[in-house]
Amino acid sequence: LAKTTQPISMDSYEGQEVNITCSHNNIATNDYITWYQQFPSQGPRFIIQGYKTKVTNEVASLFIPADRKSSTLSLPRVSLSDTAVYYCLVGLNSGNTPLVFGKGTRLSVIA
Amino acid sequence: EAQVTQNPRYLITVTGKKLTVTCSQNMNHEYMSWYRQDPGLGLRQIYYSMNVEVTDKGDVPEGYKVSRKEKRNFPLILESPSPNQTSLYFCASSTSAGALSYNEQFFGPGTRLTVL
Numbered sequence: 001l002a003k004t005t006q007p008i009s010m011d012s013y014e015g016q017e018v019n020i021t022c023s024h025n026n027i028a029t030n031d032y033i034t035w036y037q038q039f040p041s042q043g044p045r046f047i048i049q050g051y052k053t054k055v056t057n058e059v060a061s062l063f064i065p066a067d068r069k070s071s072t073l074s075l076p077r078v079s080l081s082d083t084a085v086y087y088c089l090v091g092l093n094s095g096n097t098p099l100v101f102g103k104g105t106r107l108s109v110i111a
Numbered sequence: 112e113a114q115v116t117q118n119p120r121y122l123i124t125v126t127g128k129k130l131t132v133t134c135s136q137n138m139n140h141e142y143m144s145w146y147r148q149d150p151g152l153g154l155r156q157i158y159y160s161m162n163v164e165v166t167d168k169g170d171v172p173e174g175y176k177v178s179r180k181e182k183r184n185f186p187l188i189l190e191s192p193s194p195n196q197t198s199l200y201f202c203a204s205s206t207s208a209g210a211l212s213y214n215e216q217f218f219g220p221g222t223r224l225t226v227l
Contacts, residue, residue: 032213043201043218092213093142093205098169103153
């Protein structure tokens with residue numbers, strides 16, 4: 001199973017760009033990299049997903065180097081409402097292997 | 112409204128008293144999964160199901176059972192709960208279209224279980 005490692009916590013000021021890196025040294029060839037956001041008392045919510053290189057959507061960007069042993073979630077110009085826990089997930093749910101989430105990074109955005 | 116529902120949302124029980132947490136989704140998803148969330152440990156997968164009558168162990172299956180008799184429902188069963196199963200539980204579902212892919216999982220609101 002692919003194991004992931006993320007920083008436990010990060011602090012940022014409003015308006016700054018935040019980059020959260022996840023290490024996944026034993027990622028399998030077919031694994032995807034997915035990031036989820038979780039607010040207190042809620043279930044996780046999908047943010048972005050990628051396989052290689054760079055993916056961008058309306059809320060974030062995901063950078064994946066060629067060796068795919070890490071990935072970086074980039075949140076542009078964070079606001080107070082981005083305060084949450086961010087989880088990295090490596091795997092796929094179309095095959096017979098369990099999914100393994102990272103332990104999450106608690107992002108605190110300060111005014 | 113497309114959603115995953117769980118019941119109950121909160122439950123306090125005693126050691127050894129069998130309980131079931133229900134999970135239902137209205138999105139016709141093939142894939143369903145249960146997770147537990149504990150402080151400092153993140154989300155850990157308990158069991159998952161690729162489709163009706165197909166279930167597989169996740170990372171932490173000990174002490175849990177599941178069944179998938181219908182596509183929309185995926186109950187989590189604790190035959191003899193113990194205090195170390197006190198946790199926040201999430202059910203999730205997703206499509207399972209195509210091989211070798213990851214499809215966005217939609218999570219339920221969570222069930223907070225306390226076993227005394």
